[in-house]
Amino acid sequence: MSFIHPLALLGLAAAAIPALLHLLHRRIPPEIDFPPVRYLSVAERESARRLKLRHLLLLIFRTALIVAIVLAAARPLVPLRGGGAHQPTAAVIILDNSPSSGAIVDGGLVLDRLRVAARASVGRTTSADRVWLMLSDGVLRGGSREALLATIDSTRTGWQRLDLVQAVERAARMVNAQPLPGRELHVLSDLQGTALASGHAEVPSGVRVLALAPGRAVANRGIAAVTVSEGAAVIELSGSVVGAAGAPQPVPVTIRIGGGRPNRGEITARGLATPGNDRPGGATRSAVSVSLPAQSLAPGWWVGEAALEPDELRADDRRPFAWRVAPPARVMATSSAGSFVAAALAVLQDGKRIVDGRDVVISGGETPAGSHAIVQPPADPALVGQANRALASRGVPWRWGQLATPGVLTSSELTVLNGVPVVRRYRIEGAGSGEQGAGVLATVNGEPWLVRSGSVVLLGSRLDTAWTALPAAPGFVPFVDALVNRIVMGEAEVAAAEGAPRVEFRMRGADTVGATVFGPDPRESDLTPATPAVVTAALGGKDRAVALNADRFAAERFSGTRRADASGLLLVLALLLAAAELGVATRTR
Amino acid sequence: MAERLDLLDPADVARLGGIEIVAEGIVEGFLAGLHRSPFRGFSVEFTEHRAYQPGDELRYLDWRILGRSDRLFVKQFEEETNLRSMILVDASRSMAWQGAPERLTKRAYADRLAAALALILLRQRDATGLVTFDEQVRQVIPARVKAGQWSRIVRGLLETPDGEGTAAHAALQRLTALLTRRGMVVLLSDLLFDRELALAALRYLRHRGHQVIVFHLMDPAEVELSGPPEVRFKDPESALSVVVRPRELARAYADTVRREIAAWRKACRRHGIAYHHVQTDMPFGLALRLLT
Numbered sequence: 061m062s063f064i065h066p067l068a069l070l071g072l073a074a075a076a077i078p079a080l081l082h083l084l085h086r087r088i089p090p091e092i093d094f095p096p097v098r099y100l101s102v103a104e105r106e107s108a109r110r111l112k113l114r115h116l117l118l119l120i121f122r123t124a125l126i127v128a129i130v131l132a133a134a135r136p137l138v139p140l141r142g143g144g145a146h147q148p149t150a151a152v153i154i155l156d157n158s159p160s161s162g163a164i165v166d167g168g169l170v171l172d173r174l175r176v177a178a179r180a181s182v183g184r185t186t187s188a189d190r191v192w193l194m195l196s197d198g199v200l201r202g203g204s205r206e207a208l209l210a211t212i213d214s215t216r217t218g219w220q221r222l223d224l225v226q227a228v229e230r231a232a233r234m235v236n237a238q239p240l241p242g243r244e245l246h247v248l249s250d251l252q253g254t255a256l257a258s259g260h261a262e263v264p265s266g267v268r269v270l271a272l273a274p275g276r277a278v279a280n281r282g283i284a285a286v287t288v289s290e291g292a293a294v295i296e297l298s299g300s301v302v303g304a305a306g307a308p309q310p311v312p313v314t315i316r317i318g319g320g321r322p323n324r325g326e327i328t329a330r331g332l333a334t335p336g337n338d339r340p341g342g343a344t345r346s347a348v349s350v351s352l353p354a355q356s357l358a359p360g361w362w363v364g365e366a367a368l369e370p371d372e373l374r375a376d377d378r379r380p381f382a383w384r385v386a387p388p389a390r391v392m393a394t395s396s397a398g399s400f401v402a403a404a405l406a407v408l409q410d411g412k413r414i415v416d417g418r419d420v421v422i423s424g425g426e427t428p429a430g431s432h433a434i435v436q437p438p439a440d441p442a443l444v445g446q447a448n449r450a451l452a453s454r455g456v457p458w459r460w461g462q463l464a465t466p467g468v469l470t471s472s473e474l475t476v477l478n479g480v481p482v483v484r485r486y487r488i489e490g491a492g493s494g495e496q497g498a499g500v501l502a503t504v505n506g507e508p509w510l511v512r513s514g515s516v517v518l519l520g521s522r523l524d525t526a527w528t529a530l531p532a533a534p535g536f537v538p539f540v541d542a543l544v545n546r547i548v549m550g551e552a553e554v555a556a557a558e559g560a561p562r563v564e565f566r567m568r569g570a571d572t573v574g575a576t577v578f579g580p581d582p583r584e585s586d587l588t589p590a591t592p593a594v595v596t597a598a599l600g601g602k603d604r605a606v607a608l609n610a611d612r613f614a615a616e617r618f619s620g621t622r623r624a625d626a627s628g629l630l631l632v633l634a635l636l637l638a639a640a641e642l643g644v645a646t647r648t649r
Numbered sequence: 650m651a652e653r654l655d656l657l658d659p660a661d662v663a664r665l666g667g668i669e670i671v672a673e674g675i676v677e678g679f680l681a682g683l684h685r686s687p688f689r690g691f692s693v694e695f696t697e698h699r700a701y702q703p704g705d706e707l708r709y710l711d712w713r714i715l716g717r718s719d720r721l722f723v724k725q726f727e728e729e730t731n732l733r734s735m736i737l738v739d740a741s742r743s744m745a746w747q748g749a750p751e752r753l754t755k756r757a758y759a760d761r762l763a764a765a766l767a768l769i770l771l772r773q774r775d776a777t778g779l780v781t782f783d784e785q786v787r788q789v790i791p792a793r794v795k796a797g798q799w800s801r802i803v804r805g806l807l808e809t810p811d812g813e814g815t816a817a818h819a820a821l822q823r824l825t826a827l828l829t830r831r832g833m834v835v836l837l838s839d840l841l842f843d844r845e846l847a848l849a850a851l852r853y854l855r856h857r858g859h860q861v862i863v864f865h866l867m868d869p870a871e872v873e874l875s876g877p878p879e880v881r882f883k884d885p886e887s888a889l890s891v892v893v894r895p896r897e898l899a900r901a902y903a904d905t906v907r908r909e910i911a912a913w914r915k916a917c918r919r920h921g922i923a924y925h926h927v928q929t930d931m932p933f934g935l936a937l938r939l940l941t
Contacts, residue, residue: 089877089879089880089881089892090877090880090881091880091881091883091890092876092880092881092882092883093746093882093883093884093885094746094871094882094883094884095743095746095839095841095871095884095885095886096839096841096867096871096906097882097883097884097887097889097890097891098841098884098889099871099902099905099906099909100874100882100891100893100898100902100905101889101891102905103898103901103902103904103905104891104893104898104901106901106905107898107901111897111898114897
């Protein structure tokens, strides 16, 4: 509450007048002889309660009367709910046009619903207000009301994810810096749970955060990422399955390869993904591998696109991907590399995956030679020290340690290794440079088994059935293929970025040195809305933030600063008090 | 036409002169308005004649004497001639109070009423006496009918100063010893004493065969409470005081006074005692008429 004439409040001291008069008046009563005092005593005793009540009521009425008159003179401005003009307000309208706003709910685009609310918020502003519009790009756009309305009208579903917590924090700082009586944030979003998961926004006191409650939740699935490895495309799915009671349904996935890259032609493959309920809140995350056709293993850069069948959110139903197939490596194996390696190289050479040469040397403990080396531990334990010194001289920060316990191979990069037993191995230990963790490619019992340092790859076991079952496993040849063509030669970097789905290649001179795959953030696929409690907690706490349905939102916007002059009401109250005082003073005699 | 003093304002009448003059004036006026004697004896046994006086009832005229001698005589009866009346006047301090300067104090009013009553009784040849009292019995003038009795009574009234507190029941109990012969006892008092104790004494008198008449005297200001917005009222007979706002307590006070009067009236009626409430602005004639 504020006052137009706050100095008039000094008159509140007059509220003490009735009490003071009462006290002062009581102190000096004249004394008069009156024989029938005994009758008076009786009458007073019988009327004591009535008189006390009367005195109390009169004191209250008279004091309240003075207070009401003084307050009326101060012209108080009281907050109003609904109707009336509001005081100048600094407001930021956060219009979430992230990819999830492109979902179709109840036959309409979510963004359309949000735009209507945004237009209404801007429409309620006056020339005394300062208003900004923030889209999912996080940019605060100022301007006239007409300009903001035009921006809202032209807003389309974007490809950038909006972190509502950060957006609200930033907007709150902006409005809090404005010297205006009112400060409000209007959050117009589908309020995805994932958009509020980054913590709790710090909202200054005095800033109201009004969030439009989300509409009906819908199920959605999208492609979170696509990677190509060992001749197969791994498609990771994400999304929310609302009301999907019962068994998970298989999801058809289509892969189209070669589009957009000249001289590649188009190859289409199909596979089925079976989502699992492995995440809370009904969200699913699963992956499926689709074997790529042999044509796609030709050397060079490849571009593909994975697609799901259309659902409520189209933006995440397609995702491009890119990978590079290196030319056949020039490989040589030393005699100590072992017969299994030699056999595998022969197979690869027959398949034109490698050719003779010395670009990659596979050895069995000797000093690494060639530009790229794959080194196994020596068969003779007595040579381990010599081999370690050779590694150190080449600058490799790894060394073989003691023989370690048997175990099973685990690798995220070379899936063919997973589950393969290892019966004999040296513990691969870091040489103290502190950079070893980044080069670990496979582990046994959590300890490094396959590591890479620059152009040298180090194995913990010899590729021999006396050491590991890998040479006898079906994945041995693909493993050696990956080792010589991809692991030791280094892989071209394929980065992922947020944006409209596309692939951009990075060039160095005439060479393509990498690629960036753009697509929507996988978190956008999960359309599960946050609960009101989560919304309130994440956007500033229950004393500052509130999630409201459309009607309540319309009523509450700018209501924090709606004011009305309550002096008239107070004068009416004063009249009522005066009437009540008169009634008590006369009727109770 | 000469005005009847008994019907004038008591204060105006009192300003005419001393208590004797006022009382005589009152009685003359009072008797002129009556066609019979205000009081009768208890018996109808004829004893003697006496000269007719204005106010005597015509039914007691002896028509045979009137026919024979053309003179007016009334018949007297045994008890009537022996009626002994004692007038008890409360002389306590509370009786010396007046609610307004233009009014008589309750004591002054009681004195004049007692004098007038005594004169009427003596003119009827009723033996009349006077007792004044406050906490003690101050004056006792035995009931006589001889000449000069009225002057003695008036002197007794004048010589009794305003007293202190009222302990009427003690004085009344002592009076019972003085009033050995049956008769009429008239009490003039503001009755500001313990009702039950006073009634016990009056009941005793009644039990002894006396006809008891009580005049409850009150100043009009004692009936309707008024005064400054806030005032401390103090009892002149005791240390009792109370601070009140007369305007807000007036109604409750009036109710209390009405209840008190009703309680006295009811208690007196229950015991065969005549009770009359008299305010000091009531003309003396009207007060005397209450006795008829």
